[in-house]
Amino acid sequence: MNKVLVFARLDFSTIRVYLTVRTVLVFAAIAVVFGVTLGSTASQLGIFAAFGLIFSAYPFAISDKINLDMLYVTLGLSRRTVVRGRYVFGELIILAGLLIGYLAGTVVEVIRNKQIDPMGLVGLLLVFVLSSLIQACQFPIQFKAGYAKAQLWTWLPLAVVGIPVVALPPLVGGERLAGMMTDVGAWMAGNLGLVIAALILIWGGVVLGSYALSVRFYLRRDF
Amino acid sequence: MTDRIEQAVTPETTNSTFAFELRDVTKSYDSFKLGPISFALPSGYVMGFIGPNGAGKTTTLKAMINVIHHGGQVMIGGVDNQIASMEEIGVVMDTPIYVGEWTINQLRGILKPFYAHWDDTVFTARLRGFGLDLDKRVKDLSRGMGVKLQIAVALSHHAKLLILDEPTSGLDPIAREEVGDLLRQFVGDERHSVLFSTHITSDLERVADYITFILAGRIAFSGATSDLLEKYVRVAGDPSALTSDQKRLIVGYSSHPAGFDGLVEAGNRNLLPAAVLAEKPSLDDIVIYLNKGAHHE
Amino acid sequence: MKIVISNRSGVAIYEQIREQIKTAILDGDLRVDEALPSIRALARDLKVSVITTTRAYAELESEGFIATMPGKGCFVLPRNEELAKENAFSQIETALGEAISIAKRNGIDQDDLKTRITFLWEDTDD
Numbered sequence: 163m164n165k166v167l168v169f170a171r172l173d174f175s176t177i178r179v180y181l182t183v184r185t186v187l188v189f190a191a192i193a194v195v196f197g198v199t200l201g202s203t204a205s206q207l208g209i210f211a212a213f214g215l216i217f218s219a220y221p222f223a224i225s226d227k228i229n230l231d232m233l234y235v236t237l238g239l240s241r242r243t244v245v246r247g248r249y250v251f252g253e254l255i256i257l258a259g260l261l262i263g264y265l266a267g268t269v270v271e272v273i274r275n276k277q278i279d280p281m282g283l284v285g286l287l288l289v290f291v292l293s294s295l296i297q298a299c300q301f302p303i304q305f306k307a308g309y310a311k312a313q314l315w316t317w318l319p320l321a322v323v324g325i326p327v328v329a330l331p332p333l334v335g336g337e338r339l340a341g342m343m344t345d346v347g348a349w350m351a352g353n354l355g356l357v358i359a360a361l362i363l364i365w366g367g368v369v370l371g372s373y374a375l376s377v378r379f380y381l382r383r384d385f
Numbered sequence: 386m387t388d389r390i391e392q393a394v395t396p397e398t399t400n401s402t403f404a405f406e407l408r409d410v411t412k413s414y415d416s417f418k419l420g421p422i423s424f425a426l427p428s429g430y431v432m433g434f435i436g437p438n439g440a441g442k443t444t445t446l447k448a449m450i451n452v453i454h455h456g457g458q459v460m461i462g463g464v465d466n467q468i469a470s471m472e473e474i475g476v477v478m479d480t481p482i483y484v485g486e487w488t489i490n491q492l493r494g495i496l497k498p499f500y501a502h503w504d505d506t507v508f509t510a511r512l513r514g515f516g517l518d519l520d521k522r523v524k525d526l527s528r529g530m531g532v533k534l535q536i537a538v539a540l541s542h543h544a545k546l547l548i549l550d551e552p553t554s555g556l557d558p559i560a561r562e563e564v565g566d567l568l569r570q571f572v573g574d575e576r577h578s579v580l581f582s583t584h585i586t587s588d589l590e591r592v593a594d595y596i597t598f599i600l601a602g603r604i605a606f607s608g609a610t611s612d613l614l615e616k617y618v619r620v621a622g623d624p625s626a627l628t629s630d631q632k633r634l635i636v637g638y639s640s641h642p643a644g645f646d647g648l649v650e651a652g653n654r655n656l657l658p659a660a661v662l663a664e665k666p667s668l669d670d671i672v673i674y675l676n677k678g679a680h681h682e
Numbered sequence: 683m684k685i686v687i688s689n690r691s692g693v694a695i696y697e698q699i700r701e702q703i704k705t706a707i708l709d710g711d712l713r714v715d716e717a718l719p720s721i722r723a724l725a726r727d728l729k730v731s732v733i734t735t736t737r738a739y740a741e742l743e744s745e746g747f748i749a750t751m752p753g754k755g756c757f758v759l760p761r762n763e764e765l766a767k768e769n770a771f772s773q774i775e776t777a778l779g780e781a782i783s784i785a786k787r788n789g790i791d792q793d794d795l796k797t798r799i800t801f802l803w804e805d806t807d808d
Binding site: 165 | 388389447450452472474485487498499500
Binding site for chain 2: 692694695696722723725726729730731732733734737
């Protein structure tokens with residue numbers, strides 16, 4: 163386990179160059195703008211989740227260019243450790259993005275409504291699970307073919323989920339959607355235990371399956 | 386491929402006197418086939434791995450450190466490369482496989498946790514000796530400095546076998562001599578060994594104890610440098626004085642209006658006319674003529 | 683002990699090392715029981731490959747000039763006059779053999795050659 167965590171830290175060191183304060187602030191600004199115009203914490207969370215997803219692909223992209231995969235071999239890491247470490251890194255960076263987004267969203271909420279949105283945490287969990295599932299679709303392809311070749315397929319899951327999320331409100335109508343969301347939200351709040359259990363099962367199953375695929379693909383590669 | 390096992394087996398647990406052995410190693414690509422190749426290096430010596438570009442040097446090195454899948458077997462210090470400890474092997478590529486934005490100091494913090502025996506004092510001392518500044522970014526290092534940095538890293542995790550891929554290409558003669566010096570120093574300790582690939586033969590004569598010469602994916606020669614130099618004799622003279630039988634003895638035979646030149650095995654010199662010039666070949670001569678000879682087959 | 687390697691002399695490096703150590707021993711610059719630098723240390727200092735110094739020392743040992751004590755290093759052996767003479771003669775034979783071939787090839791007879799040898803002997807410094 164130790165090597166896995168050390169590797170996740172290596173991934174952070176690898177992308178840290180790109181995580182400048184300026185980049186974070188730009189994303190924060192975009193999120194706040196979306197939040198204010200679309201009027202929901204969810205959109206802020208969504209932006210930051212996307213932020214996390216984009217960054218979790220960076221180690222793959224960098225490795226394409228300078229063959230970090232070979233570095234991993236010279237460091238004596240097994241391929242399984244690399245895959246595990248990358249998944250840990252991926253989940254952590256989505257989580258980090260979401261927490262920042264949650265804070266940003268809370269600030270916006272407090273400014274606008276002078277109160278804190280109670281559904282925020284459930285939203286956080288939902289967006290995390292959703293993002294993590296998207297990532298679980300992206301990782302095996304990236305492990306198989308590297309960033310460049312996987313690019314089309316990396317954007318696909320993002321689009322499949324992202325487009326409806328953005329398109330739905332205008333299509334269905336903001337009010338009706340809000341109404342639907344409140345109904346769903348209420349049902350969920352009522353059956354919280356069931357919802358959480360279901361989420362964990364689905365999430366766990368998909369991530370584990372994705373991990374198994376990634377290991378299979380990564381084991382076969384030459385660097 | 387089975388995955389590497391991380392509880393590594395170190396050479397101390399075996400009694401092998403070989404730094405490494407390759408046994409019938411093969412690798413196939415669409416346009417190129419390597420092997421089967423076999424060669425070995427006894428512990429405590431330097432082996433130069435030479436061959437023209439595209440002959441398979443980098444592929445061989447990658448197979449040895451298990452970066453690519455390969456057929457056959459590679460033993461490092463008596464241990465199969467699928468389970469050997471990478472701690473004992475220092476890998477030096479022609480460009481460092483580190484993120485360009487990392488400073489050398491950051492690099493130290495990044496690499497250290499992966500090694501059981503990282504020695505910071507060695508690292509600092511070596512950097513000072515090489516004139517490498519801790520605050521310098523990897524991308525700002527010249528080629529020579531990049532090679533030295535990787536050597537400093539390898540020495541800091543107490544590598545016993547140094548594997549270098551073209552460490553001197555693109556370097557001026559002074560830097561080349563410095564690298565050669567480093568490698569000689571390294572094998573001052575007889576538990577250390579070096580394998581380095583190059584296409585610059587002048588690097589070899591005073592550094593390499595052993596030479597493996599690879600041509601088009603096959604081993605043309607592997608053995609002591611002095612044996613290779615004594616195996617052949619360079620001949621030149623008047624082609625009209627040669628019978629066709631004699632011509633066939635000459636490796637890399639080429640004739641031109643001023644005469645012919647080529648290489649013969651030392652034992653065959655006396656089968657050629659006495660008037661033919663025969664002299665000790667340089668390593669360059671041997672590489673060039675053997676290469677020519679291979680292309681006519 | 684000073685050893686000077688020439689890159690251009692056409693003589694193999696291990697031979698140069700061997701001969702210079704031999705001369706040093708024969709001239710008394712290297713005394714009996716004196717320790718020679720280790721094979722690896724010498725290779726490092728002269729900037730040559732280890733196998734070069736290994737071969738030089740191996741040949742010196744087989745000619746009876748030095749001996750290796752495992753774990754202790756290489757030492758100069760007491761000069762064996764017989765062995766030294768024998769060694770010298772074998773070198774002389776090679777050199778003379780070549781001189782004789784050249785003479786025969788060019789129609790120079792034995793007496794002419796002997797006269798020339800006498801002449802050169804007086805002429806060469808010790």
